[in-house]
Amino acid sequence: MTHVAIIGGGPGGYEAALVARRSGADVTLIDRDGLGGSTVLTDCVPSKTLIATSDLLTEVGTSAELGVEIPSTPRADLASVNARVLRLAQAQSRDIEDRLRSAGVEIVKGTGRIDAPGTVVAATDEGERVVAADSILLATGAHPRVSPDAQPDGERILTWEQVYGLDEIPEHLIVVGSGVTGAEFASAYNGLGAQVTLVSSRDRVLPGEDPDAANLIENVFTRRGMTVMGNSRMASVNRDGERVVVTLTDGRTVEGSHCLLALGSIPNTADLGLDAVGVETDDGGFIAVDKVSRTSVPGIYAAGDCTGVLMLASVAAQQGRIAMAHLLGDAVNPLSRLKVSSNIFTSPEIATVGLSQRQIEERGLVVDATILPLASNPRAKMQGVHDGFVKLFARQGIGTLVGGVVVGPRASELIHPVSVAVSAQLTADHIAEAFTVYPSMSGSVAEAARRLHRLV
Numbered sequence: 001m002t003h004v005a006i007i008g009g010g011p012g013g014y015e016a017a018l019v020a021r022r023s024g025a026d027v028t029l030i031d032r033d034g035l036g037g038s039t040v041l042t043d044c045v046p047s048k049t050l051i052a053t054s055d056l057l058t059e060v061g062t063s064a065e066l067g068v069e070i071p072s073t074p075r076a077d078l079a080s081v082n083a084r085v086l087r088l089a090q091a092q093s094r095d096i097e098d099r100l101r102s103a104g105v106e107i108v109k110g111t112g113r114i115d116a117p118g119t120v121v122a123a124t125d126e127g128e129r130v131v132a133a134d135s136i137l138l139a140t141g142a143h144p145r146v147s148p149d150a151q152p153d154g155e156r157i158l159t160w161e162q163v164y165g166l167d168e169i170p171e172h173l174i175v176v177g178s179g180v181t182g183a184e185f186a187s188a189y190n191g192l193g194a195q196v197t198l199v200s201s202r203d204r205v206l207p208g209e210d211p212d213a214a215n216l217i218e219n220v221f222t223r224r225g226m227t228v229m230g231n232s233r234m235a236s237v238n239r240d241g242e243r244v245v246v247t248l249t250d251g252r253t254v255e256g257s258h259c260l261l262a263l264g265s266i267p268n269t270a271d272l273g274l275d276a277v278g279v280e281t282d283d284g285g286f287i288a289v290d291k292v293s294r295t296s297v298p299g300i301y302a303a304g305d306c307t308g309v310l311m312l313a314s315v316a317a318q319q320g321r322i323a324m325a326h327l328l329g330d331a332v333n334p335l336s337r338l339k340v341s342s343n344i345f346t347s348p349e350i351a352t353v354g355l356s357q358r359q360i361e362e363r364g365l366v367v368d369a370t371i372l373p374l375a376s377n378p379r380a381k382m383q384g385v386h387d388g389f390v391k392l393f394a395r396q397g398i399g400t401l402v403g404g405v406v407v408g409p410r411a412s413e414l415i416h417p418v419s420v421a422v423s424a425q426l427t428a429d430h431i432a433e434a435f436t437v438y439p440s441m442s443g444s445v446a447e448a449a450r451r452l453h454r455l456v
């Protein structure tokens with residue numbers, strides 16, 4: 001029987017463990033911080049649970065338009081919100097552990113490293129445990145980047161892993177970094193009622209995202225009272241009693257009650273023994289893998305954030321599954337980055353799939369594009385939704401959908417038909433011809449597709 005040793009119990013590791021067990025392998029999974037990994041314990045699950053509360057408050061804030069008077073201003077009790085967040089995360093971690101155990105995965109609590117090809121050593125509370133394996137999967141994730149001039153203190157200068165210790169809504173939160181994580185937290189705390197300043201080193205928020213979506217969200221942010229500081233690079237963050245001071249490289253300062261650092265992630269690969277066996281990494285320490293999750297060393301696979309391919313829980317899980325299918329001789333569909341759908345959980349949400357506008361331009365593809373504001377959708381009017389759009393890209397001539405962006409409430413759900421189309425290489429006509437419910441937000445996805453129809 002094939003024996004697989006997996007280091008890391010996030011989605012990259014635990015999904016692989018389940019697939020490997022189903023294929024009849026023996027699996028030992030080593031994890032140091034808790035099953036579910038950062039995804040469940042500190043990153044994805046906690047942040048989306050916090051955002052659920054913020055979204056509720058944001059929605060309640062629009063009640064007057066729908067004729068509902070709320071006698072007093074609703075407010076979140078952050079201590080209760082965060083207690084719920086942490087409870088939910090722990091419960092999910094336990095569920096995953098139960099699933100793994102009942103599937104027959106051996107779980108070792110400890111810190112793993114590769115000792116030699118085919119040998120993993122786990123440092124546990126009971127001492128060292130040596131695991132001999134036919135194959136190894138590395139799925140150790142990543143941790144928040146901090147800077148020597150911006151050291152978190154866990155009280156007022158915080159990483160995204162530390163915010164759930166807050167008992168009260170920050171009076172003035174300065175979020176440094178306007179990528180996905182920074183934008184999501186800025187949006188969430190704005191919705192929770194905090195004064196928020198978002199410090200962005202680029203000229204706009206979400207610099208890597210669709211420009212129409214990024215412009216829309218920046219407008220919404222400022223309309224809701226957030227201060228967005230573009231072209232503002234952080235030099236240092238310091239604590240001054242009950243205040244924090246963010247100093248910018250041009251000498252300006254911003255003062256607030258708390259600062260959240262959203263400066264990106266560093267892979268957990270430093271002490272994994274990679275050099276000893278020759279596993280290649282890039283300059284940032286990310287493990288180099290191919291589309292079936294193989295590293296440079298035969299028998300060693302890697303999945304998830306430690307590879308830096310696309311830092312998403314869904315991609316980590318898929319890379320882990322693909323690795324095990326490849327190892328254990330099952331049918332393998334190599335990872336296609338062009339089919340990945342993802343979502344930014346701001347309010348409104350921004351969901352994307354397939355090629356972005358920039359990638360289309362870089363590749364010189366000739367496409368028809370359409371952008372349809374949600375404000376024209378009957379359901380949106382009924383629900384008082386004003387911000388959002390559906391944008392689709394289809395290959396000119398053949399009409400195949402190659403990418404799409406949906407901005408709006410629950411865009412994460414609305415992107416799915418576009419994702420199916422991109423994945424199955426369907427045309428805009430296929431989407432347009434499928435019935436949608438009247439009235440529904442998904443009607444706008446079909447209508448946008450209809451606008452891409454060309455007479456034959």
Ligand SMILES: Cc1cc2nc3c(=O)[nH]c(=O)nc-3n(C[C@H](O)[C@H](O)[C@H](O)COP(=O)(O)OP(=O)(O)OC[C@H]3O[C@@H](n4cnc5c(N)ncnc54)[C@H](O)[C@@H]3O)c2cc1C
Pocket residue numbers: 007008009010011012013030031032033034035036037038039040042043044045047048110111112113139140141142160181268271272303304305306310311312313314315316345
């Ligand atoms: C704030 C935030 C919100 C996010 N929201 C989303 C989202 O909504 N949707 C989405 O798809 N993605 C989201 N992500 C990204 C997602 O969290 C990551 O892509 C995902 O966690 C990667 O999974 P992983 O399995 O690679 O690693 P992880 O989930 O980080 O798990 C790695 C595990 O390995 C363990 N480990 C590390 N080193 C060792 C070692 N030497 N020995 C033993 N164990 C070790 C760690 O303790 C951890 O348990 C978010 C990220 C952040 C920061």
